[in-house]
Amino acid sequence: MSAIHIDKVVTSGTFSLDGGTWDVDNNVWVVGDDAECVVIDAAHDAAAINEAVGSRRLTHILCTHGHDDHIDAVADLSSLYPDAKVLIHDGDRMLWDRVISDPPDGALTDGQRIPVGGSQLKVLHTPGHSPGACCFLLEDADVLFSGDTLFQGGPGATGRSFSDFGTIIESIRERLLTLPAETVIHTGHGDDTTIGAEAPHLQEWIDRGH
Template sequence: MRVDHVVTSGTFSLDGGTWEVENNVWIVGDDREVVVIDPAHDADEILGGIGDRAVRAILCTHAHDDHISAAEDLANATDARVYLHPADEVLWRMVYPDAEFDPLHEGDTFTVGGGTLVVMHTPGHAPGAVCFHAPDLGVVFTGDTLFAGGPGATGRSYSDFDTIIDSITERLLALPPETVVHTGHGDSTTIGAEAPHRQEWITRGS
């Protein structure tokens, strides 16, 4: 089991604004099979990172449009199912009024490449935000819940600062400090590098 990585470029739109963004797309598995985390912007670029491997699932950390914009095209190209927490359906419908997804919930597991991903519901950035913990690799995929430098943004619709702080504190900071944090945008970090700054985030966000 290993982690491969593609960066795709596009836009994020919500609440009447649009911003240019680059997204991390994580491809987790081995030489035979993978899952794809956060199918952003460009299905062809993601397919190039997958190669000839079978896609067992398409996993979404949340349903902001930049994280799901290639989901339907990637699903059609691979015959893989798209999984999302149902609390984010309102955001999903902004992009896909008619397309369906399979629900995922706290504690669900996905097995691929000889390892396991465990779903952790971490609302705050979005109501259905989740992280995927890969204990076999010592890695957690946090989407936009936790970045190098602090929590994800909570200034737009369907987000809440106190909730994201609770999610990070109760779920993510409880992981071993050496756990590598692979984020939805930008550089990776570790739980140990971020944990000492929790009070700073609270002060900054209050």
């Protein structure tokens, strides 16, 4: 039985792109055991995330993608945990560079495995919402952290710069809907869902074309 547990921190702030700004609530995921953990998407509030980390060793700050609402607390959180490695896919460096002046510590790559608490998070490159968008699969628990690639009710938005609807549909079809139906999806915003709940609706999303 895995000792891994998952903590959800909901933080509030703004998302800005293409000249617009919107108020958003983000899901920040802290994944680990009692000794160490990783943070998925350091959004808005480093203090709240730090409280969830607690006394554990933070090994990685992982970014599902480079939109500012998902990385705007990275610098503050990283200053609290200088040994934690900040990783983002190279495809989103142009988004990262708009928000953070220092480079990340490394690049996420498809198939890479991030160790945490005796388990592993597998990196799935799922472009579409952004070119470097990634999901993280906790394989031994059938849990997926989907960022903004897949939500309860459909794919992430593709109406702004650097996004593409056809690409996100291909990513979801080929990389996510092939996972076991019982896989729980922890999203970047909003409520959880499962692969089994979303898979039957793929054609509806394609027909809707949003």
